[in-house]
Amino acid sequence: MALFDVLFGSADRKLNLILARLEQLMTAADDMKAKLDQIDAATNNIAADIRNLKDQINTGMSPADVAAVQARLDATATALDAIAADTPDVPPTP
8 A cells, every 4th residue: 555655646646736726727717708708898888889979970960969979989088098008918927
């Protein structure tokens, strides 16, 4: 039995470490998927706002319409700036 422990005990510990690390990676992948879903929903909302503004422009606009569209474009630009500011330029090292 002692020889078995010598030969395979270390392998068993290594396997347990590998399995633990795999579990950590799977949790991290699930977290990233959730964040990507959140980003997708936010960018879809921004895209819808831009489409709505484009539709308004295509129908002809009064000066009041122009001011309203400019205000919404400013708000959309601000939202995009906030997303860009909150996103690191360099991905973190795993």
